[in-house]
Amino acid sequence: MGVRMLRRAALTGLAFLSVGLIAAATSAAADEGFGQGSNPGAPTQVRLVYEVDPNPPRTLGTGTAVDWSKPGLTLELLRLVGKRLDVDFVFQRVPWKRGLFMVQHGFADGLFHTSYVAEREPLLTYPRRPDGSIDDSRQIFSQSYVLYVKKGSPLRWDGKAFEALDGPVGAVASYAVADDLRRLGVQVEEERSTIINLRKLIEGRIAADAELQTMADPEIRRHPEIAVQIEKLEPPLRTKPYFLTFSHQFQDAAPALAERIWDAIASVNASPEFKAIVETYE
Structure with a gap:
């Protein structure tokens, strides 16, 4: 067999392998209980994925399990939304990049917490006003994203520009702050978790670490050997709204339901019932 035929055979094999992997992923998603229920009288089922790392008080616990005795405020919020709309939200915790992949390819209907990044528009749909904003x-x-530095670092941030930045800044892979920093001309090193970035910071391998404050502060408290060596700069790098976003497949199939869910999120957020739940987390 010639080189060209061998190459063609190899590419064909890779294509079949890709199809097999996608089919396996679809089957696995179905095994997790995702998809619309077969009972016409049952609540509409919407499959949501979210981060395995805790983001207190919005999501609590680490790993794939959900502790429904105290899952975090976002899950409390969505539980109320589901009751109001007769929607059965099915939750799965996965690493952030995997969640993006699952929504992009239709293995999940939605993902939270997602900030708006223009580069994500091919992957996700966001709530919009009539004018498209x-x-x-x-x-x-x-x-808020904030910047952590080693104590004694000359680095400063005034809300618009850096002073005495000498080296790369750490960020969690695929988090929006990485692109924000690059737009400011900053060299960014991405890692899979906050704790890896913090360890790199105290080892002097990065000049600073840009993290979500609600996720990084609890991690720092759990590691006093890190806490005594770093400090947080003010003001925050960026404060952003975070959304429940849907896949394009879900948005195309059920646009009215997507709008109803987004409307209900706003309504429940302002409700006395949810505000009472918020007080139990303080």
Whole structure:
């Protein structure tokens, strides 16, 4: 067999392998209970994925399990939304990049917490106003990215520009802050978790670490050997609204339902019932 025929055979084999992997992923998703229920009288089922790392008080616990005795405020919020709309939200915790992949390829219907990044538009759909702009009135909540440095570092951030930045800045892979920093001309090193970035910071391998404050602060408290060596700069790098976003497949199949869910998020957020739940997490 000639080289060209061998190459063609190899490419064909890779194509079949890709199809097999996608089929396996679809089957696995179905095994997790995702998809529309077969009972016409049952609530509509919507498959949502979210991060395995905790983001207190919005999501609690680490790993794939969900502790429904105290799951976090976002799941409490969506549980109320589901009751109001007769929607059965099915939750699965996965690493962030895998969640993006699952929504992009239709293995999940939605993903949270997602900030708006233009580069994500081919992957996700956001709540919008009639003029097409992002509707932040239908956000889940807002949170801030902040910059951590080693104590004694000359690096400063005034809200617009860096002073005495000498080296790369760490960020969690695929988090929006990485692209924000690159637009400022900053060299970014991405890692799979906050704790890896913090260890790189105290080892002097990065000049600073850009993290979601609600996720990094608890991690720092769990590691006092890190806490005594770093400090947080003010003001925050960026404060953004965070959303429940849907796949294009879901948006195309059920646009009215997507809008109803986003509307209900805004309504439940402002409700006395949810505000009472918020107080139990304080």
